[in-house]
Amino acid sequence: xxxxxxxxxxxxxxxxxxxxxxxxxxEAAADIHGGFRFEWTVFPWSCRYxxxxxxxxxxxxxxxxxxxxxxxxxxxxxxxxxxDHVSLWGLLIKIRREMKQALNIRPAKMLRGLRSPLxxxxxFDFIIVRENSEGEYSEIGGRLHRQEDDEMAVQxxxxxxxxxxxxxxxxxxxxxGRKGLVTSATKSNGITYSMPFxxxxxxxxxxxxxxxxxxxxxxxALSAFLVMKPQxxxxxxxxxxxxxxxxxxAGAIMGSIGIAPSANVNAERAHPSMFEPVHGSAPDIAGKxxxxxxxxxxxxxxxxxxxxxxxxxxxxxxxxxxTVAAGVTTPDLGGTANTAEVxxxxxxxxxxxxxx
Numbered sequence: 001x002x003x004x005x006x007x008x009x010x011x012x013x014x015x016x017x018x019x020x021x022x023x024x025x026x027e028a029a030a031d032i033h034g035g036f037r038f039e040w041t042v043f044p045w046s047c048r049y050x051x052x053x054x055x056x057x058x059x060x061x062x063x064x065x066x067x068x069x070x071x072x073x074x075x076x077x078x079x080x081x082x083x084d085h086v087s088l089w090g091l092l093i094k095i096r097r098e099m100k101q102a103l104n105i106r107p108a109k110m111l112r113g114l115r116s117p118l119x120x121x122x123x124f125d126f127i128i129v130r131e132n133s134e135g136e137y138s139e140i141g142g143r144l145h146r147q148e149d150d151e152m153a154v155q156x157x158x159x160x161x162x163x164x165x166x167x168x169x170x171x172x173x174x175x176x177g178r179k180g181l182v183t184s185a186t187k188s189n190g191i192t193y194s195m196p197f198x199x200x201x202x203x204x205x206x207x208x209x210x211x212x213x214x215x216x217x218x219x220x221a222l223s224a225f226l227v228m229k230p231q232x233x234x235x236x237x238x239x240x241x242x243x244x245x246x247x248x249x250a251g252a253i254m255g256s257i258g259i260a261p262s263a264n265v266n267a268e269r270a271h272p273s274m275f276e277p278v279h280g281s282a283p284d285i286a287g288k289x290x291x292x293x294x295x296x297x298x299x300x301x302x303x304x305x306x307x308x309x310x311x312x313x314x315x316x317x318x319x320x321x322x323t324v325a326a327g328v329t330t331p332d333l334g335g336t337a338n339t340a341e342v343x344x345x346x347x348x349x350x351x352x353x354x355x356x
Contacts, residue, residue, distance in 0.1 A: 002036040004307060007068040007272070009091075012046045013281030014291035015074025021343040022296040023072070025316070028347045029304060032354040033312050041068070047078035047087050056090030062098045065272060070303055071095065073276035074296065078283065092276075096132055099271040101264035102163060103170055104130035104243060105302070106278060108230075108250035108260065113325025115255060115334065124230035127174060128250060130243025131167040132264060134158045135194075137240045159194045159239070161201055168205040170267065171237035175212050178234050182206070184216045185238035185246065198239065223249060251278050251295075256332040258292030261299035263306065273306060275299040289338045292330040294320055297346060319349035 010019040023040060030037050043064075045057040056076075058064075065071060073095075077087050095101070106128045138158040145151045168184075175182045184202045188195035199216055206214045217225065219242050225232065226249055238246055251260030260278035277295030285291055297320060304313035328345040329335030337345070 001034075003039055004036060004069040005039045005041065005067075006303075007065050007071045008040050008042045009045050009071065009073045009076075010042065011074040011076040011091075011281060012048065012078050012087075013075055013283045013286035014279075015046075015076065015281055017286070017289070017291050017339055018277070018293040018296040019072065019074040021293040021339060022300045024343060025297050025346055025350065026300045026304070028350050029300075029309075029312050029316055032315075032350065033309065036307075036309070040072075045091055046076060047082040050082050050087065050090065056087060057094070062095070065095065065099065068272050070272050070306070071099075071274035072300070072303065073274055075277065075279060075281040077281040080283065093137070095274055096264050099264075099266055099274065100133070100268070101266050101271070101274055102131070102133040103167055103265040103267055104132040104247075105170075105263045105265055106130065106243070106247040106250065106260065107298075107302075108247070108254055111254065111259070111324050112321040113327075114259075124233070124253075126230070126233040126250075127178075127235050128243055128247045129167055129171040129174065129235060129237045130247065131163055131237075131239050132243075133240075134160060134163050135240035157194055159197055161197075164198055164201045165205055166267065168202055168237050169208075170265075171235045172205065172209040172212050175235040176209065180211065181213045181215070181234040182209075183222070183233055183236045184214070185219050185222050185236060185242040186216050187219045187242075188216075189218060194239075202237075219246075222246070226250065226253060247278060256292060257295075258330070258332045259294040259298065261295055261302055263299070263302045265306070273303075275303040275306075289340065290331050291339050292332050293339050293343050293346075294324075297343075315353045316346075316350060319346050319353065322349045 010016040050056050076091055109125045110123045136157045140156040141154045143153045171182050186195050186199055188199050230253055251257035257279045262276055262278050264274040266273050277299050279295050301313045301316045323345040328337045328342055330337055
């Protein structure tokens, strides 16, 4: 029997509530399959850890995580006590960068039974491939003349052919097994150097995939099209910033950002990958027991896929859809169920599929 040692970082706020729920669901999935099991190690790294230790994770945290198969992350943030840039760069981005998780994969799908704001457009099912290592989120820059009238800030975006091509190749590979369309998010009509370079690499990469259709769409128009005709899209490839914004929009058109999952992928598998929901720590509802666990559970489904169990992952997504269709949803989706009730319903739906 395969055993997967998973590092768990519940984080802050609702992360500490939905992460244990998703772990229960994944254990149920492993029991049904019978060919593998999970061994969890939970780390308390979070904003509360920062308030006690002055850092988001210990100095040897990355070396510690390297010993695990994968990383399962909740939500991180306590902005009233720790600035967001401190918590983000001290934990999430630090792990992404040092583990070379250069791709961020975020699916969006019209779930059966869900009343999406865009339901009149019909079903949609697309994936956003976000370049996750550089772009607009590079660490090059700084601030000058702090607290003076002429204070200034410089932030340099970095785009390399290697990183862009890696993201685009991944997108074309995905599309080749789906509807066969890759949409590139660009802004070459307004950003002088980086986006025309992005477009050039897209054309070069597309030449290797003659059977996959391609299109380039400016980010402002693409944002509108996600609302107006989401069913058109298959795989969208985007830079770090564009992908970040588009995927939050994708969560909204599904009905709630609380159901949106993501995977931070080390494609070479030289380091662990990390699976996390798109939503934040939601301090306004933390502790009330009403947080939506679906984003965390769906992220667990993506981990199952990555570990080589796509058939179990698909059963889990079906169980999520059946739960939603049965009306067992949290308040963000218009329901009255609490976090535990949604989790229990997903597990029961998954168990009902055990004999398939």
